[in-house]
Amino acid sequence: TPLPGPKGHLFSGNTHQIPKKEPWRTYSEWSRKYGPVFQFRTFGRNFIVLNSVQAVTELLEKRSSIYSDRPMSWMLFDLVGRGKSVFNISSLHPWHRRYRKLLHSGLNTSFIREHWPLLQEEASKLTQRLIEDSSNLEANIRLNAAAVIMRSTYGYTVSNLKDDFITAAEETSQITGKALAPGRWLVDSFPLLRFVPSWFPGADFKRQALEWKTRFDFLSSVPYTWVKNQIANGKFNNSFTSRLLVREDDSYPTAEEEEIINWCAGALYAGAADTTVSALLSFVMLMTLHPAIQSRAQAELDLVLGKGRQPSYTDLDSLPYLGAVFKEVLRFAPVGPLALPHRVIRNDEYLGFHIPKNSTIIPNVWAILHDEKTYPDPFTFDPERFLATGESHPKRPVQMDPRAFAFGFGARSCPGSQFAEKWMLINMASILANCTISPFSDLGRMVNPRDIEFTTGITSHIHVFECNVSKR
Numbered sequence: 014t015p016l017p018g019p020k021g022h023l024f025s026g027n028t029h030q031i032p033k034k035e036p037w038r039t040y041s042e043w044s045r046k047y048g049p050v051f052q053f054r055t056f057g058r059n060f061i062v063l064n065s066v067q068a069v070t071e072l073l074e075k076r077s078s079i080y081s082d083r084p085m086s087w088m089l090f091d092l093v094g095r096g097k098s099v100f101n102i103s104s105l106h107p108w109h110r111r112y113r114k115l116l117h118s119g120l121n122t123s124f125i126r127e128h129w130p131l132l133q134e135e136a137s138k139l140t141q142r143l144i145e146d147s148s149n150l151e152a153n154i155r156l157n158a159a160a161v162i163m164r165s166t167y168g169y170t171v172s173n174l175k176d177d178f179i180t181a182a183e184e185t186s187q188i189t190g191k192a193l194a195p196g197r198w199l200v201d202s203f204p205l206l207r208f209v210p211s212w213f214p215g216a217d218f219k220r221q222a223l224e225w226k227t228r229f230d231f232l233s234s235v236p237y238t239w240v241k242n243q244i245a246n247g248k249f250n251n252s253f254t255s256r257l258l259v260r261e262d263d264s265y266p267t268a269e270e271e272e273i274i275n276w277c278a279g280a281l282y283a284g285a286a287d288t289t290v291s292a293l294l295s296f297v298m299l300m301t302l303h304p305a306i307q308s309r310a311q312a313e314l315d316l317v318l319g320k321g322r323q324p325s326y327t328d329l330d331s332l333p334y335l336g337a338v339f340k341e342v343l344r345f346a347p348v349g350p351l352a353l354p355h356r357v358i359r360n361d362e363y364l365g366f367h368i369p370k371n372s373t374i375i376p377n378v379w380a381i382l383h384d385e386k387t388y389p390d391p392f393t394f395d396p397e398r399f400l401a402t403g404e405s406h407p408k409r410p411v412q413m414d415p416r417a418f419a420f421g422f423g424a425r426s427c428p429g430s431q432f433a434e435k436w437m438l439i440n441m442a443s444i445l446a447n448c449t450i451s452p453f454s455d456l457g458r459m460v461n462p463r464d465i466e467f468t469t470g471i472t473s474h475i476h477v478f479e480c481n482v483s484k485r
């Protein structure tokens with residue numbers, strides 16, 4: 014049986030019905046009408062949206078070996094030459110496994126411990142900047158992301174957002190966005206167009222692709238060449254990249270190994286920058302709106318830290334309430350409401366429905382994290398959902414851990430999740446131990462938690478409103 018879904022035109026399918034704003038909400042409504050797994054179609058492409066815990070677990074996790082490919086973008090992967098990036102590489106490509114292994118071991122607990130002093134130092138700098146000027150909330154948080162990532166990936170120190178390495182990394186993500194813009198490139202619907210010669214009238218897309226490819230080749234070589242030079246000069250800082258390049262037996266990586274290391278290192282900024290900024294912005298905004306929750310997290314910190322001590326690695330396990338706040342931020346304001354799309358590589362069947370080979374699979378993480386059966390009263394921000402000894406609902410069972418969904422699925426799940434979590438927790442601990450965040454009271458304006466808005470994109474950001482950050 015074919016999967017249910019909204020009726021579309023014979024040729025263009027449902028192209029005209031795809032929502033431009035917060036599509037996860039529309040998909041969630043459609044799932045009430047068509048069921049938790051439904052499909053829709055655009056020119057030559059089939060999309061399947063998974064809206065339930067059961068569906069993502071069964072298909073993306075248990076059948077990960079066939080559900081972990083990425084949908085093809087001829088413009089970005091082929092013409093612009095980004096098909097081998099960690100995010101885009103086909104799960105059938107032999108490097109996919111090598112990337113995953115390298116990223117997992119490269120971002121493991123010992124990496125996190127090694128970079129703990131950096132995380133702690135940047136957390137206190139961020140806290141200080143927020144106290145001095147809370148009007149630049151987003152820029153201050155961005156600087157924290159850039160500083161941590163560039164230092165831990167390449168051993169490179171960033172002190173402002175105008176830094177060359179940051180502008181290079183940001184240009185990379187802007188080009189990626191333009192090359193992936195849905196419906197923008199005809200070649201994505203008619204792949205044969207890629208063989209049109211670039212001088213041919215109307216082949217502007219090929220000239221554009223070549224320009225971007227040249228730019229990418231340059232941009233991706235900048236930080237990598239820098240680390241290699243530092244190592245050659247014998248004065249490098251320990252980093253993700255240096256750990257892979259400098260070997261105990263003094264051997265040199267092969268050209269192929271170097272290419273793999275460069276793709277993996279390049280993925281860290283792309284994976285970390287926007288996601289951690291989104292999570293931390295949501296945290297600050299949600300603390301502004303929920304003073305009682307904020308004070309409870311501060312009371313927990315005060316108890317563990319005593320007077321004057323700053324939070325450290327070993328404290329994190331003694332801060333269950335702060336841990337619950339982190340989980341609730343991920344649930345209430347998912348960083349990637351639709352994670353990233355996957356592709357199924359062969360025909361399959363689910364609950365008697367036919368899943369056609371090559372369909373793009375969209376996990377509706379937002380719908381899962383706002384399903385009232387799993388998370389009663391889903392639009393209320395309430396960290397107690399994740400505590401066994403809730404004060405206000407002592408008998409309520411602990412709710413499902415949102416980290417199982419917020420970081421994606423199967424052989425594509427986020428390799429930086431452990432690092433991200435420790436990094437966010439130390440930032441949150443440092444901010445709350447030293448400051449109190451409150452609404453901009455002069456204006457007497459208070460945003461109703463239900464009116465919070467989010468931007469639409471691969472990562473979604475909370476709409477920022479002004480707040481006060483004052484030293485405690």
Ligand code: HEM
Binds near residue numbers: 288
């Ligand atoms: C709160 C922070 C973060 C969230 C919510 C998050 C979430 C995600 C999600 C949803 C995916 C897509 C998974 C899928 O396709 O099923 C992903 C992929 C990825 N993330 Fe993260 N991430 C975060 C932080 C980080 C950090 C700090 C790093 C690196 C240091 C990182 C590196 C990556 C990489 C390299 C991928 C691509 C994996 C692949 O395609 O095989 N992420 N992340």
